[in-house]
Amino acid sequence: MRIRFSVTFRERNVPDDQGIQELREWCALFHRLGLAPLFAGSSLGNLSFRLKKGAPSFIITASETGMKDDLADDAFVTVHECDMERCVVCAEGTRNPSSESMLHDHIYHRRPEVNAIFHGHSELILSSAEGLSLPVTPREDPYGSPELIDSVSEILDDLSCFILRDHGFIALGNTMQEAGERAVAMYVKSKEYRAARARSSRETGYQIHVRK
Numbered sequence: 001m002r003i004r005f006s007v008t009f010r011e012r013n014v015p016d017d018q019g020i021q022e023l024r025e026w027c028a029l030f031h032r033l034g035l036a037p038l039f040a041g042s043s044l045g046n047l048s049f050r051l052k053k054g055a056p057s058f059i060i061t062a063s064e065t066g067m068k069d070d071l072a073d074d075a076f077v078t079v080h081e082c083d084m085e086r087c088v089v090c091a092e093g094t095r096n097p098s099s100e101s102m103l104h105d106h107i108y109h110r111r112p113e114v115n116a117i118f119h120g121h122s123e124l125i126l127s128s129a130e131g132l133s134l135p136v137t138p139r140e141d142p143y144g145s146p147e148l149i150d151s152v153s154e155i156l157d158d159l160s161c162f163i164l165r166d167h168g169f170i171a172l173g174n175t176m177q178e179a180g181e182r183a184v185a186m187y188v189k190s191k192e193y194r195a196a197r198a199r200s201s202r203e204t205g206y207q208i209h210v211r212k
């Protein structure tokens, strides 16, 4: 997805942090589970972690990365700060940060205890959201928009998982492990929910057959 903000680069270096390898592995798992599907040659979804506890900077996947199965070092970008009013993101890296960088920045500011934000796309999870009683943003908003940030802001409170209406899901955690496990749990519960629905519709079909 193309970015809707301008980027000023503090440095044009590829970020170097020991958390990057773990983030790369979570990206690969998202790829394997179909939570970062390809769209127009780029993979959807964006994942980030906070650089230091309590600090505003975070490392996020770059915009328009290919498949997330084995991201190269330059597919990660540090975001230092975002100016929401002027729509400017101050970053460090060789590529543009994810189109949802401002949303990640907003969540890190609102939730000081959150140190990882994983956003994925999954038709399976979206279609099961109502059945699983997952919180959903009130409106469908364009990706990377201030309206999307407003919608998230309305429901965020202390949620750890929620759905962006007709778009995707977000899992938060104190650690990458926690955010990742929450995302995987949503995926597993959605699969179970769909299987249970399929079973119950088969059973209904059988009963109708018997009545004939």
Ligand SMILES: [Zn+2]
Pocket (backbone or CB within 6 Å): 044, 045, 046, 119, 120, 121, 143, 167, 168
């Ligand atoms: Zn998205």
